[in-house]
Amino acid sequence: MSLPLYALGLLGAAYIDARHLIRDDLKTAASVARMSIRTLLRERRGTVNVFFSFEEQVNKRPNQVALIYPEQVSTKLPEDRMAPLDDYFVVHRWTYRELHDTALRFARLFRDELGIKPGDIVALDCMNNPDYVFVWLGLWSLGATPAFINYNLRSDALLHCIKIAGANVVLVDPEVSDNVDTVRKEILAEGKNIVMLDDVFHAKVKNATPYRAPDKDRIRQQQMSDPAMFIYTSGTTGLPKSAVMSWSKAIVGAGSYASAMRMTNKDVTYSPMPLYHSTGAVLGMLAIFSAGGAFAVGKKFSARTFWTQAKLSNATFVQYVGETCRYLLMSPPGPDDTRHGVRGAIGNGIRPDVWVKFKERFNLQIIGEFYGATEFPTGLTNYQRGEYGIGAVASYGSLLTNLLFRMRYTIAAVDPDDPNEIWRNPKTGFGRVAKTNEPGEFLFRIPDPQNIQNTFQGYHGNKKATEEKIIRNLFKKGDAYVRSGDLLKWDDQGLVYFVDRMGDTFRWKSENVSTNEVEEAFTNIPGIYQVVVVGVQVPNHEGRAGFAVIEPKDFNNPPDLDAIAKTVTEKLPKYAVPVFLKFTNAPLDATGTNKVQKAKYRNQQIPHPEETIYWLKNNKYVPLQANEWKEVEAGKARL
Structure with missing residues (x-):
């Protein structure tokens, strides 16, 4: 073959690979195959408890840093936003061996003083701090199951x-004891033991000898579908539900995510996202531990100190959820906005309109977007570099896209008259797959629809x-399928995009309105900090009318109504304004x-005697x- 033809062949192969992401797909497929084999072997040996995996890392790299905690030692920060913040933190570090031994000291107290035994469920109500990790691993070492309580809950x-x-x-955690005090009597009346992780407890831990329970105490949990922990839903539409986080999700989910994000044992993930949530717990800590890297736990999210803590932790990844990226983007410049070693932000819920600006301002190469929920069997990922895939929740090559959406997932068409219901053919009763760019x-x-428990463990006790x-x-x-309750769509390149929560989408003027898209239209309007859009019922009108609840940057100086009206009427179709x-x-x-x-705003009283409500009249808000x-x-009025 002549050199020019050979070169043309290479160029052609490169183009095909770039267009269809063949190499990326093959790497992912190989990683999943290896993980599946290891998982099957673990189940056969009875070693599905992740503590066994953790100990493998301890034996491989005992002296490598595993856990980092940047502790803020002064809450009074300088008025100058560009002043260095390093001296306001003390950074604590534990190697894999030190973390292992400390967890086993906790296990000693759990067994000897609290009588915790294999199979027990233990509730943990704790802020993000090292104790959370010590308790978690200590319970797993005993064969017990933690239930992660949202530390903001009370009553x-x-x-x-x-x-x-x-x-x-x-x-x-003593820091949340006030919340527990609201129902302390009721908890004790239920026969439950409340134990404070206070100075007295820590003194006992310090003097305790590590206790490693025999393997048989952990081997009793032999099924991948058994609960590794319980993580609660947010409870935005009622009381929280306890979702089962199975060993399968704790092992395969965390490992697959680490692989998809290209994590290695040289990486450090900094996360101030609450560990009572699966994003911080599984995609944060368990994922980086599965790669043999280090986890830096931030006590609480702070836009002011976020990048300083990431820098002091030597983070290569930072984690986000929901509006975190927008909060950071809207914060004033800080001393460490780009003075860090972070190459990627990983998490779920970054808005498409924030995506590029966030990468540019904070000098990031990668956005690792994840789509899923605690109770879902699995999730989607988009390891986004360059310009391809911006705004998508899933980006795979042609091979994996076809494979996954035939074997694992699908997008079902929804009823055009009710976007909160899946469409079914009136004659056959069957639904259909959504078309390209059609939200479903x-x-x-x-x-195996006869054995749903193997795939979907659902909600504990519900x-x-x-x-x-x-x-x-x-x-x-x-x-049989598990419903997500989310509207997604795919484009002609196979990219998958989040559209809206089904309960958030509403119908107005015989059209379906995505609250997510309407909210994005408010982006960059001066004076607006954030906005939530819902559909509200209006007497003698079909459907729900759009209602925007706007949080101003300055509560004493609301945004200009004319600017708002001009922007949204230009950006949105009439029915969506x-x-x-x-x-x-x-x-x-x-x-x-x-x-x-959002749910709390759907029943807004209009008009409200104590609030000023504006309405769109002649393309102006008055x-x-x-x-x-x-x-x-x-x-009689035209809306």
């Missing part, structure tokens, strides 16, 4: 979570909620993972007057 919600866990011991509900296929997540006989008789809006005088309610709680509302109620 009935907290009591509910402890009850449904079935835990007899509740381990409590993302579904996880259950390979059979009804578990069953409600399953849809059957959708494409053929006998099939919010009919009503209001400005808040306090921050929007958000979960501990920076996700705004205060809604009582007489105008009467016309709206009577169906």
Whole structure:
């Protein structure tokens, strides 16, 4: 073969590889195959408990740093936003061997003083700190199962979570003891033991000798579908549900994610995301441990100190959830915005309009977006570099895309008249797969519909909620899928995009409105810090009208209404432009993972006697007057 032809052949192969991501797919497939083989062997040997995997890392790299904790020693930061913040932190580090031994000291106290034994469920109500990791690994070493409580909960919600866990011991961080005190009597009345992780407890840990339980105490958990831990849903639409995080998800999920993000034992992941959430726990700590790297745990998210803590931890990855990236992007410049060794931000929920700006401002090469939920059997990933794949939640090559969306996932078309319901043919009763660029509900296929537990463990102690997540006989008789409750779409290149939560999408003027897309239209309007859009019911009108709840940057100086009207009417189709809006005088309610709680705004009272509500009149937002509302109620006003 002549040299020019050979060169042309190489160029052609390179083009095909770039277009179809063949090498990336082959690497991913090989990694998944290796992981599947190891997982099968672990199940056969009875070593599915992740503590066995952790000990393998301890034996491989005993003197390598495993855990890092940048502790803030002064809360009074300088007024100068560009002043260095290094001296306001003390950085603690533990090697794999030190972390292992400390966890076993905790295990000694758990067994000898608290009587914790294999199979027990133990509730942990604790802020992000080293104790969280020590307790977690210590419980696993005994063959016990932790239930991770949201440390912001109090009163009935907290009591509910402890009850449904079935835990007899509740381990409590002194910093959240006030929340526990709201239901302390009720917890004790249930016969449960409340143990404070205080100075007295730590003194006992320091003097304890490490206790490594015999392997048989952990080997009793032999099924990959057995619970590794319990992680609670956010409870935005009711009391939290206890989702089962199986050993399969703890091993395969964390390992696959580490592989997809190209993590190695040289990497450090910094995460201030709460460890009671699966993003911080599984995609944060367990993923980097599976790669043999180090986990840097931040106590709590702070836009001001985020990059300083990442720098001091020598982080190569930082973790985000929800609006975290936007909060960072909107924060004033800081001393360490680019003075760090971070190459990628990994997490879930970064908005497409923030994506590129975030990478550019903080000098990042990679965004590692993940789509999933605690209770989902698996998830999607997008290891995004360069310009390809911006805004997508999944980016695979042609090989994996075809394979995954035939065997594991699908996107089902929704009813055009009700975007919250999956469409079914009136004659056959079967649904159909969504077309290219058509939003539909993302579904996880259950390979064996007769044995759903192997794929989907659902919610602990809540059979009804578990069953409600399953849809059957959708494409053929006998099939079964796990419902995500999310609208996604794929494009002609195979990229998959998040569209909206199904409960958030609403119908107006015979059109489906994505709240996510409407919220993005408010981006870059001066004076707006964040916005949430919901659909509200209006008397004598079909569907729901768009309602924007705007948190100003300055509560005393709200954004210009004319600028808002001009921007949204130019960017959005008429039916999607919010009919009503209001400005808040306090921050929007958000979960501990920076996700705004939309549900509470859906039942907004219009008009409200104590609030100024604006409505769109002649393409301008003006205060809604009582007489105008009467016309709206009577169906006389044009919306």
